[in-house]
């Protein structure tokens with residue numbers, strides 16, 4: 061197994077491993093360490109069935125139950141699919157993952173990781189961008205760190221401030237997820253102990269105790285800072301990529317900049333996380 065850093069701060073490429081095979085304790089430990097140290101793990105050249113993917117990702121943790129079961133694979137419902145071939149009820153195409161966000165932060169215990177496995181890709185475009193929120197936190201002015209130190213954000217399924225619309229939840233799905241949760245805007249990573257900014261423009265409805273006139277510009281300022289190019293890794297997908305990322309310290313976004321007549325289809329799994337603190 062070989063590893064190669066993709067930027068100074070985020071991302072490592074892993075080659076020479078076949079996740080359909082049993083892995084040694086050393087390999088499992090090295091993969092988990094690389095995940096914690098580099099936040100994005102790109103394992104190349106995997107060709108996994110849904111069942112094989114489910115087994116492989118459990119080297120990193122327990123499976124998290126994703127919220128919108130509309131996207132569950134019928135034969136393997138713990139895996140959801142990401143596809144550009146679905147449409148909103150009004151007939152407009154649904155491009156999943158556009159706009160900066162972190163996954164399922166409206167959960168009491170948001171996932172620690174998301175894993176995508178590329179099944180079918182457009183000829184070009186459709187990159188996923190990642191922004192490192194611990195690097196971004198470290199670079200904040202002290203006054204901003206002090207200002208956000210004790211703030212709590214209100215996370216909901218679909219923020220009324222979000223430019224991006226999500227696919228609606230069924231009544232059964234609504235019944236099993238909270239209406240709203242509070243998470244700190246300054247979050248400490250449970251494995252590294254590093255502080256990071258924890259924001260999510262698609263899910264944050266407001267900041268507890270602040271009116272929108274104060275909260276929304278602050279969230280915009282934090283987002284603009286966190287997504288500066290110096291904190292980013294941009295992933296160009298290759299067939300067979302299995303990409304894991306740390307939802308506790310990254311924002312990500314998909315790009316809809318490709319020919320939508322071509323199918324972009326990936327399997328998605330999430331891993332259980334902890335209460336953000």
Ligand SMILES: [Fe+2]
Pocket residue numbers: 157161162163312
């Ligand atoms: Fe996402």
